[in-house]
Structure formats: structure tokens, C-alpha cells
Amino acid sequence: MEPLTDAEVKALVDHANAIRATIIEMLVAAGSGHTAGPLGMADIFTALYFHVLTHDPKNPDWPERDRLMLSNGHITPVRYATMAHAGYFPIEECLTLRKFGSRLQGHPEREKLPGVETTSGPLGSGLSQASGYAYAARMDGKTFRTYVAMSDGEHQEGNLWEAAMFAGKNRLSNLTAIIDRNNIQIDGMTENIMPLEPLRDKYEAFNWHVLEVDGHNIPQFIAACDEAKAIYEKPTVIIAHTIPGKGIHEIEFDYKWHGKPPSKEEAAKFLNELRTLGGKIQSEHQ
Amino acid sequence: MLNPDAKLAANIFDKPDMAPTRDGFGKGVVEAGKADERVVVLSADLEESTRAEWFHKEFPARFVEMGVAEQNMATVAAGMANYGKIPFFTSYAAFSPGRNWEQIRTTIALNNVHAIICGMHAGVSVGPDGATHQMLEDMALMRAMPNMIVISPCDAEEGRKATIAAAKTGKPVYMRFGRDKTPVMTTAETPFEIGKANILWGKSHISVRGALTQSDGVAPPIEQGEPLHTSDSNLRGDASKVAIFATGPLVHNALLAARELEKENITVTVTNVHTIKPLDEETIVALAREAGAVVTVEEHQVNGGLGSAIAELLAKKVPTPIEFIGVQNQFGQSGDPKELIEHYGMGVSHIAEAAKRAIARKN
Numbered sequence: 004m005e006p007l008t009d010a011e012v013k014a015l016v017d018h019a020n021a022i023r024a025t026i027i028e029m030l031v032a033a034g035s036g037h038t039a040g041p042l043g044m045a046d047i048f049t050a051l052y053f054h055v056l057t058h059d060p061k062n063p064d065w066p067e068r069d070r071l072m073l074s075n076g077h078i079t080p081v082r083y084a085t086m087a088h089a090g091y092f093p094i095e096e097c098l099t100l101r102k103f104g105s106r107l108q109g110h111p112e113r114e115k116l117p118g119v120e121t122t123s124g125p126l127g128s129g130l131s132q133a134s135g136y137a138y139a140a141r142m143d144g145k146t147f148r149t150y151v152a153m154s155d156g157e158h159q160e161g162n163l164w165e166a167a168m169f170a171g172k173n174r175l176s177n178l179t180a181i182i183d184r185n186n187i188q189i190d191g192m193t194e195n196i197m198p199l200e201p202l203r204d205k206y207e208a209f210n211w212h213v214l215e216v217d218g219h220n221i222p223q224f225i226a227a228c229d230e231a232k233a234i235y236e237k238p239t240v241i242i243a244h245t246i247p248g249k250g251i252h253e254i255e256f257d258y259k260w261h262g263k264p265p266s267k268e269e270a271a272k273f274l275n276e277l278r279t280l281g282g283k284i285q286s287e288h289q
Numbered sequence: 290m291l292n293p294d295a296k297l298a299a300n301i302f303d304k305p306d307m308a309p310t311r312d313g314f315g316k317g318v319v320e321a322g323k324a325d326e327r328v329v330v331l332s333a334d335l336e337e338s339t340r341a342e343w344f345h346k347e348f349p350a351r352f353v354e355m356g357v358a359e360q361n362m363a364t365v366a367a368g369m370a371n372y373g374k375i376p377f378f379t380s381y382a383a384f385s386p387g388r389n390w391e392q393i394r395t396t397i398a399l400n401n402v403h404a405i406i407c408g409m410h411a412g413v414s415v416g417p418d419g420a421t422h423q424m425l426e427d428m429a430l431m432r433a434m435p436n437m438i439v440i441s442p443c444d445a446e447e448g449r450k451a452t453i454a455a456a457k458t459g460k461p462v463y464m465r466f467g468r469d470k471t472p473v474m475t476t477a478e479t480p481f482e483i484g485k486a487n488i489l490w491g492k493s494h495i496s497v498r499g500a501l502t503q504s505d506g507v508a509p510p511i512e513q514g515e516p517l518h519t520s521d522s523n524l525r526g527d528a529s530k531v532a533i534f535a536t537g538p539l540v541h542n543a544l545l546a547a548r549e550l551e552k553e554n555i556t557v558t559v560t561n562v563h564t565i566k567p568l569d570e571e572t573i574v575a576l577a578r579e580a581g582a583v584v585t586v587e588e589h590q591v592n593g594g595l596g597s598a599i600a601e602l603l604a605k606k607v608p609t610p611i612e613f614i615g616v617q618n619q620f621g622q623s624g625d626p627k628e629l630i631e632h633y634g635m636g637v638s639h640i641a642e643a644a645k646r647a648i649a650r651k652n
Contacts, residue, residue: 072368113371113400121371122400128364128392135368135376138353139329142374162392165361 007054007222015221018088019049023250024277025084025097030264033101036109039247039260040154041081043185043218047152047243048085050221055228057147060090063118069147070136072120074129075154075183076110077262082119083107091118127160129153130180134170137178137238145177148232152181156188159197164209170238171210179231180211180240183218185247187258206240218243251276290551291544295489296478301541302548305472310538311409313448314466315340318377319347320449321456328456329369331355331378333362338468339379339409363389363406367396370404375456382408382424382465390430397461398434404462405455406431411441411465412537412588413616413633414626423621424465429593431463432566438462438483439565441587441595443540444473447563450481458483467588469626471538486569488576489540490533490547490559528651530556531644532576535586536563536595539614539635543586546640555644556580568598574606582647583611586640588630591615610650612643 007015026041052058056069073082080100087094092106099105106116110124121132133151140147157163170178184202186193193199206213212234214227224243231239247261248254251273265273291297298305322328322344329351336342336354345352355362359380366376378385386393386406397404408427415423431439438460442448448466455462480487531550535543540561547557558576562569577583583603585596596613603609616633630636 121368122395125391125395128360128367128396131361131364132368132371132396135365135370136372137368138365139369139372139374142329142350162360162364165356165358166364169355169358169361169365 007225012222015049015053018053019045019221020250020277020280022049022081022084022088024274025087025094026080027265027270027273027277029080029084029097029100031267031270032098034264035101036080036264037077037262038264039187039254039257040075040078040183040185041084042251043245043247043249044078044081044152044183045085045250046219046221047181047183047224047245048081050224050228051150052085052089054225056150060086060118063091067145067147070120070133070149072129072133072136072149072151073111073123074133074151075126075157076123078154078183079111082111086118126154126157127162130163131166131169133178133180134166134173134175137170137175138173141175141177148177148179150179150181152183154188155182155184155186155193155199155202156196158182158199158202167206167209167211174210174236175238176235178238179228180238182240182242183245184242185245187247187261189258189261191258202242210237212237212239213242214239215242215244218245219249291490292488292492295480295487296476297474297489298476301472301474301544305474305541307470308445308473309467309470310442310445310448311338311340311466311468313442313445314407314409314452314464315343317449317452318344321453322348322351324453325375325456326351327373327375329353329374329376331362331366331376333357333359333380333385335380335409339407341379359385360389360392363392363404364396366404367392367400367402370397370402371400375403375405377405377407377452377455379407379409381410381422382427383410383422386427386430386463387424394434398436401436402461403459406463408463408465410468412467413621413629414467414469414471414538414588415621416469416626416629417623419623420620425588425590425616425621426593427463427465428565428587428589428595429597432593432598436461437566440464440483440563441536441565442466442563443535443537443561444471444475446473446475446477446479447481451483451563454481454483465537467538469538472541474541474544481563484564484567484569486534486564486572487561488558488572489561490544491557529554529648530580531582531584531648532580533557533559533584533586533640533644534562534573534595534599535559536561536565537588539586539588539630542630542635542637543640545637546644549637549641550644555648557644562595562599565595565598568602570602570606573599573602577603577609578607581609581651582644583609584614584640584643584647585611586614586635588635589615591617610647612647614640614643
């Protein structure tokens, strides 16, 4: 793969910034939902939908598309916002998040919204669904890849390690797993609640190829996705180190923002921060 | 008398052929696999006793060994079904759907994918293994889920047919099978259709819908208030009538009880309700209305299984005295299958006594 040009990187960063703004708008409209995870994964979802994945927003059931499963369904606002920006549905529909009759359920449902691939929310079962999918696709000689995005906290679920064993045993090289390593969960820091480290060693012991990236460095993440495609004997996991709440200075790293939305007043402040890039382009917006 | 339309085996009261219902699964899934190359079988380290190995031998590339990991098995199956395979995943019912209920709920039932949960060793008739392995709550667990079809075959032949039918539903399915050898009552000619109960004993004056099937092969539920076609002269008039609804291998005990009851001039119908969900509401309501007294028979807790399903239906459509044969809110224990069936009150005499109690409760 050719390295990204500066212009391409800038375009992706701009997309991610716009997606963060949509996330804030949809959460404040919903009045509930998770803030930190979606903001923290905005760069990765942007990279996936605007560069990595082979897909067609106008044809979400296209059989040859790459599959992206979201295991930790609670960060679905970032997926919805990114899908909308990528052209799957109108961006305005994002404001129906969590509302009665909406296709944008609080946690994603396969039969509600084309393109979400599977239903998720209860933690720890996305890796096994993706593994089953990748296994079945390989049986039929399909060449698309299956991706699954997971949280770090859900690695406390036993089901996930059963899946890690299964994928390792079966050398599912058509599977790329992505871990949002933001070190927070609802009740606090992962390493206080139930330590996950050494996470890399755990996956290596389960016969995975392990890559670690800065989850906000889009070119680095894309390079890791490319490397995964070149690993033929193992499934690959990309441990993406992210900052929860990334992009909104005052909530970054704060686990209390895991599971709550901003108030209207906070949202106005946060949107201003996003739209002025933290004050750097203040003059245009005042 | 036996219903000739059921085309049952000739020898079912004398020396019936004996086979475990799980054998029916083993044969049926091979046939399903021959008919449809999308069929795959997953096993959680129990391929011999679940009979999954018969498929493994026939189709090694379509057999997936999961290890002792039932949660992963359910969710891997969900992923495979989401892709377009037709996965049958096999273990003991105590572990699957016992251990992996939430995974089944979210990734199969809510996801609405065509995966088939095959729970073996259901009921106390597992025998010596004891309570941990004698699954008695599986139908309750599965019946509570939207989208889920629940099938409990009465013998090995019906297990074979049910397995073949399950591969064609396009919907989530739970099937329960037993470990012990039990009488083979049905034949290749016995009708089997998911959602359509079979009257095996007795004459009924009811006329049920001729065309039950929807395009997916599942009988539609009847609408609330829909008139049922029964012969008026037979409405609750006869003081010595009872309708027995049974599921699983205990259907045989129900037939033996019917034979005894008939000697006492009690008119009995025995209906094999192999599909717990969707329930054949029309047949059950019509038979209950005609008899005015009901007995339900299942090798399962009386809470939440066939008896509960029928009680819910009849309370709504035609309130009827019901006696419930099944395990009465207890766990099982080690023992011989037959002595356990007797100990937990599911023997022939228990069913006959329950029928008399139900009749005595008629107003």
C-alpha cells in the first residue's frame, strides 16, 4: 500500500472531527448514552469506513463487502455517525438515536439498520461471532475480511477468551480484531477493576499476531490494518491505545464519561471546542 | 384406540423398537447435510454421545470441534448463521442452552439468524449422571424467547424428521433430545410438520384447518377470538372425557395410560405436541373444549414448559381443568431412568390418576 498523502490524512482527520461533532449532537438529543468510547474511537472508525474497508454505503448487503462487527455495542454512536458521514443514511437521522421507532437503537440491531452486521450490547461475544463469520467465509473461499471492534473492559468476559482460543486454533488470518485500549470501564480504571495486562502477551499466548498502535494516529492504524492482511498463519489483533473522550479536553481520560451524555450546555461548549479545533481557529467561529 | 391417521408402528405396546431420540438427530442431520451443503455441525467435545460424529464422518470439512466452550459455540454458530451457513450446535441441554442462554438470546434470537440449538440428555432419564446433567428447564428457557421455535421429538424417528425440518425453517430453533433408549412409536409415514400437533389416540370430532402452513413451514398462531370449529354436540357434554397433551418420549406413557383409561370407559385423546412453540393452538383449544379436562405430560419442570404453554393458551381461550405431569419444582438425582420417571411422578399410573383428577374437576 502506498503511504497516505498529507492531503489524504488531513481529509481523514477532518472527517473524524465532523464525526465527533455528530456524536455530541446525537448524544445530547438522545439524553442518554455513552460519550467517552465513541469519541475515543472516532479516528479508528473514520479510518475504517473512509479507507480500510471495502464496502458500498449504497449497497450494504453487497456479498463481497468486508464485514465490521462491533462487539461493545454501547459505543454504537461512533458507528452510526461514521456510517451516516460515509453515506449509509442521512446525517440528520443520527438525531433519532435511542428514540422510539428509530433504526438507531441504543445498542445496534442487525434487523433494524442495514450495515450494522450484527446485534450487540452484552459484552464478550463479538469476537466469537466474527470468528464464526470468518470461519464460514473461509470454508467457501471468500476473500473479504472480517473485522471486529472490541473494548478493553469486555476482556473480563470468559466468552471472549473462548473465542480467542478458537480463532488462534483455526488460524483465522481473514480476521482482524481491534481493541479500544482506553483503560476505562464504567466503575473506574480497568487495571483497578480487573487487570488486563499483559494484554499483548495474553494474545500472543493464544497464537495471535499482535500489533499496537496509537489509536489517534490514523496513518499508523491504517498501516497496521495493511500488515494484518499480510499475516497468513494467524488472526491479527490491533491493540489501539486511545484516549477516552478524545477531542474534548475537559473530559479526556475521565472514566465518569464512560456512560453518560453531555448536557445541552456542555454540548454547546464541546461542539465549539471541536469546531474551533480547541481554539486554534477561534476567529472563524466567533 | 390408536388413531390410524397417525400411521404409528404396529408393535408399540408389545415389543416396540427402542432407540434414543438423539439417534434420530444423528441420522437426520446427515440427511439434512446431504440435502443442503450449507448445513454444518458444531460439537463441544461431545461428538459421540450427541451423535454429531455421524455427521463428522460423512462431512469432515463441515464439522467444527469447539472444545468445552458452549458460550463460544453458540456465538460462533450465530456468526456462521449470519454469514449464511445452517449451523446445528450440539451439547448436553444442561450446558447448551443451560450455560449460554444470553448468547442465544442476543446473537441468535434477537439477531434472528437460522442457528439450531441441539440439547441432548434432556430430562431425568439421563439416569446415573444425576441432577447436574438432567436438564429440566430448557424448554422454559427457550420458549420465553421471541423468534425461537421449540421442538421436543417423541422418538428417534420423529427426531430425524424434526432435524430435517429444522434445517428448512430459516429461523432460530431449539430441539431437545434424550439419552435413554425409548420406544419408537412413529413411522416414516407418520405426518410431521413443525407447529402441527398429532392426535395419536382417540377419535376427535374437531375439524382443524386443512392448510396450516405458511411459506416458512410453520403453522401460524390463531388470532384471538377466531371461531374454532368444533362439533356442538360434543361440547363438554361427556363427563368421562379427557384430553392428554404429551411431549417427548413420555408420549409412550401417555398412550399406555390411555389404553388403561379406555378399559374404564373413559374417552381419551392423546396428542403428541412435538412443537412447544409455536403451539398448535387450534388443535389444542378444540380438543380441550371437546373434552373439558386436560392433562399435560412432559419430562421437564412443570414450570414453564408444555404444561405452562397450554395453561396460558387455555386460560385465554377456553378455561379448562388441567393436571400437570412433570417434575414438580425439584432437581433430579442419580438412578435408573425408569425408576426416576416413576419417582418423579411421570409413570403410566400417574398419568391415568391425573386424568381422573382432571375429569373430577369438571363442573
